[in-house]
Amino acid sequence: MQLTGKITRDSLMTLEAYSKWRKEHKPDVIAHRKRRSVALGDHVTLQFEDEMTIRYQIQEMLRIEKLFEDEAIQDEVDAYAPLCPDGTNWKATMMIEYPDVNERQRELARLIGIADRMFVEVEGHPRVYAIADEDLDRENDEKTSAVHFLRFEFTPPMAAAIRAGAGVKLGCDHRNYPAHMAVPAETLAALAGDLH
Numbered sequence: 001m002q003l004t005g006k007i008t009r010d011s012l013m014t015l016e017a018y019s020k021w022r023k024e025h026k027p028d029v030i031a032h033r034k035r036r037s038v039a040l041g042d043h044v045t046l047q048f049e050d051e052m053t054i055r056y057q058i059q060e061m062l063r064i065e066k067l068f069e070d071e072a073i074q075d076e077v078d079a080y081a082p083l084c085p086d087g088t089n090w091k092a093t094m095m096i097e098y099p100d101v102n103e104r105q106r107e108l109a110r111l112i113g114i115a116d117r118m119f120v121e122v123e124g125h126p127r128v129y130a131i132a133d134e135d136l137d138r139e140n141d142e143k144t145s146a147v148h149f150l151r152f153e154f155t156p157p158m159a160a161a162i163r164a165g166a167g168v169k170l171g172c173d174h175r176n177y178p179a180h181m182a183v184p185a186e187t188l189a190a191l192a193g194d195l196h
Helices: 015-035 051-065 070-083 101-110 156-163 185-192
Strands: 037-040 044-048 089-096 118-122 147-153 168-174 177-182
Touching (some): 015 037, 015 051, 037 168, 037 177, 044 185, 051 070, 089 101, 118 147, 118 156, 156 185
Antiparallel strands (some): 044 089, 118 168, 168 177
16 A cells, blocks of 8 residues: 555556555555544543555555445545544544444433543643544434544644653543543554645
């Protein structure tokens, strides 16, 4: 998988080439994704996306759905490529996970608005709250979605502080899911590379 800085239809592998690549490299991608994941409490996980995680997601969708026509491939690129950070932000897929179906339904009703209450706090700077679900509305009056897409937009001084090694906290101040934690050093090192 070649990282080009921009995901386009022409920069993706064919289904045959990806099948061969996947056999050898899937463990590397899983390890990469794990470094970029943060569990916040017991039920919320943020997967911070980058070009590799999004390319992998697109290639997996093409493989699973056996898509090879240009228009279908372009639809996948259009759906996922905006989830790549663009130098001034971090973008994450937030998953709310409850194994029990009944508990999940109950908690998703209690967690309406949670995506807007997610924040990143860079040492010495004010909190940055997530800009959530820019693609479409993922909740209604009865419940929130189990999956949300978040963008944390940083000022140049914040980005410089992160790159210089400032401590960073990830948190949520939703009344039904208060949580915060320091972003682990290995994860922070990976995420600092997203900022130019």
